[in-house]
Amino acid sequence: MMLLDLSDLRRLIHIGSDGFSYEPLHWMWQAASLLGIGYFIWGIGIAVYRVTLHPLARIPGPRVATMSYWYEIYYEVVLEGQYFKRIKNMHSEYGPIVRINPDEVHFDDPDFIGNVYPTSGRKTNKPHWVGQRSGTPNSIVATMDHVKHRLRRRSINDFFSAARIGKFEPIFKKNVQRILQRWNKVGGSNGEVLNMHTVFQAYASDNITTYAFGDCFNFLDDEHWGAEYFSSQEKYFKLTHIFGSFPIIMRLVNNMPTWLLGMFIHNLSSMSEKQGWRIKKVREIRNSPDPNAIESTIFEGIIASNLPDEEKTDVRMAHDAQLIVLAGESTTGHSLCAILFELLSHPDDYRVAKNEIISALSDDDFVPSYAKIQSLPYFNAVIQEGLRLHPGVLSRMTRISPEKTMMYTDKRRGRTYTLPAGTQASMTTLITHTNPAIFDDPHEFHPQRWIDNPKLNRALIAFSRGSRNCVGQEFAHREMAMILAAILRHYDIYSGQNGPTLELYDTIRERDIVANSEMIIPMPAKGSYGLRVRFRV
Structure with a gap:
């Protein structure tokens, strides 16, 4: 190693009356200071531009939200998914159109749904952060470009057609029957208390995983209904706002080995293992010599499509x-x-729906077929009202019109606003579904409203709308209807009688059911045990 001589040392160190000062460090400090000052001035300039000269400057909203994304990050990351509540308050203060960050405008007007989510005739993109938040930036749902999305979506549309899903009904029935058989074993005078969120997730998982891969994890046979995996999955969802705000973390988590991930983020290993299982299954299906292995899975359309090879990795x-x-x-x-x-909290609604189900079925219908229940008015009104109050996706659904300008008129204030091409426009299911101008007593469970006024359907966006609506809407509605109908058919609400009954157990609506935070999906309040039900047979 070469040592510095005295002349080198003198060049590095300046000796003055005030003592020693290290000139390289001095210049580094000056450069850092200038850089910091420049960044601060740039930030101030951007903030001023966003509230004065920006194309969205006239859109009402809190100034601090329009100046910087850090306002949204505070509510989403620091306060853990609370921005949807703040947005609802913004609408109460500013009206049906609000600018919620520098580049996004949010609407609370059911009459404008078709403009934000057009069915055809207009290209509709998505912002990049949708894929970052979900952790799946290469998925169809997260595809930013309209044309690429249409190509990807077309490759799986047939797989989610009503006819194709109808062929899967025997699996739905089989899984419902497995659940009923397990419940029939929990009897006794005091019964057994089950966490229904885990049970229903197990049911949904075995359904959709079998449909997508021809195989599943058989959570319905697991002693704990797959609770470990679903706890891990919840942990993953709780990272969504961190992923969206700081994409590098998303990439690190998705690419980290399972054993290492478990060291840094407790309880995420099970989720990571299942991701590995999915990739392995894709490879097995692609390389299988059995053509039925491909034809019976979601990958049939993708592999057989005209999509380029990079779309089929x-x-x-x-x-x-x-x-x-x-x-x-x-x-x-x-x-x-x-x-x-x-339903358990509203015995009258339970009884009406139950009687409607029983009258539509024969004694041999242990598990109701979808054909016999899909047109029952009150039963389907129950499902619609449940989806209105408790949609499965809570995050705002953001769209971009890349070519056409949108115009919006606030009828109450008599003002018209222009949204230039490229503007991010969004709506949120729960905000739209609880608009008091459309729904009387918007937070009350009242299925009859859908029978009295069928036009309310225009304001239901539980599965989104337009050309980018949920591809699995038919699948989800069928599997929900079949298990709910089976429960109503076989169980009564407990009031001291004998026979198969259900009873709510230490479940509080505001704590355990109502969405307290938004992590793409709704999350209950901290300390919640979820829906717990006591089963007696």
Whole structure:
């Protein structure tokens, strides 16, 4: 090693009356200071531009939200998914159109749904952060470009057609029967208390995973209904706002080995293992010599399509499968829990729906077929009301019109606003579904409203709308209807009688059912045990 001589040392160190000062460090400090001052001035300039000269400057909203994304990050990351509540308060203060961050405008006007979510005739993009938040940036749902999305979506549309899903009904019936058989074993005078969120997630998981891969984890046979995995999945969802705000963390988590991930983030290993299982299954299906192995899975359309080879990689198809499975598990599980809670909390509604189900079935219908229940007015009104109050997806649904300008008129204030092409426009299910101008007593469970006024359907966006609506809508509705109908058919609400009954156990609506935070899916309050029900036979 070469040592510095005295002349080198003198060049590095300046000796003055005030002592020693290290000139290289001095200049580094000056450069850092100038850089910091420049960044501060740039930030101030951007903030001023956003509230004065920006194309959205006239859109009402809190100034601090329009100046910087850090306002949203504070509510989403620091306060853990609370921005949807703040946005609702913004609408109360500013009206039906609000600018919620520098580049996004949010609406609370059901009459404007078709403009934000057009069915055809206009290209509709998505912002990049949708894929970052979900952890699946290469999935169909997260596809930013309209044309690419249409190509990807077209490759799986047939797989989610009503006719194709109808062929899967024997699996739905089999899984419902497995649940009923397990419940029939929990009897006794005091019965057994079950966490229904886990049970319903297990049901939804075995359904959608079998549909997508031809195989599943058989959570319905697991002693704890797959509780470890669903706890891990919930942990993953709780990272969504961190992923969206700081994408590098999303990439680190998704690419970290399972054993290492478990060291840094407790209880995320099970989720990571299932992701690995999905990629492995994609490879097995692609390389299988049995053509039925492909034809019976979601990958049939993708592999056989005219999509370029880069659209058919194992990782990209696994992203599609992962998002479809995650969405199918958690969203359906939440909505089923909420609907069952509302029914058990409203005995009159339970009785009306039960009588309608029984009158439509024969004695041989142990598990009701979808054909016999899909047109029952009150039963389907129960499901619609449950989806209105407790949608499975709570995050705001953001769209971009890349070519056409949108105009919005606030009728109450008589003002018209222009949204230039490229503006991010969004709505939130729960905010739209609880608009008091559309729904009387918006927070009350009242299924009859859908029978009295069928036009309310125009304001229901539980599965989104337009060309980018939820591809699994038919699948989710069928599996929810079949298990709810089976529960109503076989169980009464407990009031001291003998026979198969259900009873709410230490479940509080505001704590355990109502959405307290938004992590793409709704999350209950901290300390919640979820919906718990005591079964007696």
